[in-house]
Amino acid sequence: MQLHARDHEPARTGVPDTVADPAGTAPAETVPAAISTRGLVKSYRGPDGSPTHAVCGLDLDVRRGETFAFLGPNGAGKSTTIALLCALARPTSGRAVVAGADVLTEPERVRRRVGLLFQHSALDPDLTAEQNLRVHARLYGLRRADVRRRTAEVLELAGLTDRRRSPVRTLSGGMRRRLEIARQLLHEPGVLFLDEPTTGLDPHARALVWEHLRALRDRHGSTLFVTTHYLDEAEHCDRLAIIDGGRLVARGTPSEVKAAIGDDRVVLRTSDDAAARRVALLLVPPDRTVHVDADGVWLRVPDGSAWIPRLCAALEVHGIAVHAASATPPTLDDVFFHHTGRSMAVADGAGGTR
Structure with a gap:
């Protein structure tokens, strides 16, 4: 995949770049959309030739500047959806506009405008924190004059300036995760996708990562799209959507989806x-x-x-x-049980195709 510096040219697309405000927290007219999908489908052919639907008719709107949780068990379709929204996989049908660019007709522009934190670490443990960032900055096509400045800025944002010359292998799990988040901010993406950002971390490190994400949103107005199967983490988000079997079963603020049970x-x-x-x-x-x-x-x-x-x-x-x-x-697990007939823990144990 070829990567470039962030493209500021506005995209021309037939999908509106504003969406209704279902949470009722913004003025009645419209608010800017960071992500908008309509009828998004991703299907695969099984060994017997029959189709397997990983994402089924997804209609989703995410406002700019909000933290949005995509909640569901393993195999629900979360990672597949992220691949579609980052233009790393092509939809079988439907439309999606991300950061003002169409994933079907402008996939390279989408990739230039988003950041993606993978579920598993992609850092080089033998390089220092600063070296990892500089390599990534050059891959994204940042000018040499900007690499030093942006590297220093994101290290400070991650609280890792004093560890900039430390090999990655010497950093704690929480520090590595913050460094990976910082790396995805080098090219100043319009939307930052975080796939299971705290998987494998202890409770203290998880709390520190979420504190860092809240500061990132508050200081820079970043749009954060977070996938998780930790129910308590969804409580940190402005709004959420619950997915199961590739279909949305609930959406709204955490309090709204719980109030639906009553x-x-x-x-x-x-x-x-x-x-x-x-x-x-x-x-x-x-x-x-x-x-x-x-x-x-x-x-x-x-x-x-x-x-x-x-x-x-x-x-x-x-x-x-x-x-x-x-x-x-009611808890979010109660919401999941209400819509699917099983708890999130049971659904996670069942596994599935992501």
């Missing part, structure tokens, strides 16, 4: 969970289901904290002791 999850641990379930069924509306599993007795009801005293009082009347009780609002 009900809290109430969990009780008692001296006799089977008997507690029978008592709870007498109290809740007939359309509600009460479950018993390893967590205890649980059910979904509006305003779960108000239900706990009622349930505890009824169980006490029947001589059933309550050892613990909790009410939690």
Whole structure:
């Protein structure tokens, strides 16, 4: 793939460069679009000749300057979608405009205008941090006079100026990830794609990477498109889309997609969970289901904290002791279960074709 310095010439395309604001956070008219897809499809032929659909009719809009999470289990189609949006794979059908360029008719322009952080490291461990950046800058066609300046700027942004002469092999996992992010910023891309940016990092290093990404967005207005299967990481993003089997099953802000479920999850641990379930069924509306599993007795009801005293009082009347009780609002895993019938952990274990 041939790489060049960033192309500032505006693209001419038939797809509008503005999109509606589904989150309702911008003025009512329109906001600039960093990514816009319509009916995007990617299919492959299996050994028997039958088609396998990795991405199925994707309609997606991402605003400029936002952090957008693409959430889904392994095999959901996240990496395939990124390959399409970065013009590294050709769609079977549909349209996509990224950073003002059409992935079908202007693939080289798309590649010049985006940065892509791969899931697995592509750094040379024998080179220093600074040398890795300079090599990458030259590959992108930056002028020699600009390489030193941009290298110093992105090292400072990544908080690695004092480690610029350290071989990459001596850096921690979190430092290496920040260096890889810095490398993708050398040519000042309009959109930065990050494919599973914290995979393999410990919780502390993951937190530092996300702190770095938030600073990047706040200081430079960067558009960040992040794929992840870590549910807690999606909470850091302005909006998200959940994909499963190549299809979008939910989209919106984290609070919006959770509010679509509405009900809290109430969990009780008692001296006799089977008997507690029978008592709870007498109290809740007939359309509600009460479950018993390893967590205890649980059910979904509006305003779960108000239900706990009622349930505890009824169980006490029947001589059933309550050892613990909790009410939690819906999580993103609940959203995934609501739309697919299985949890994200189960879906990850199932594997699949990415």
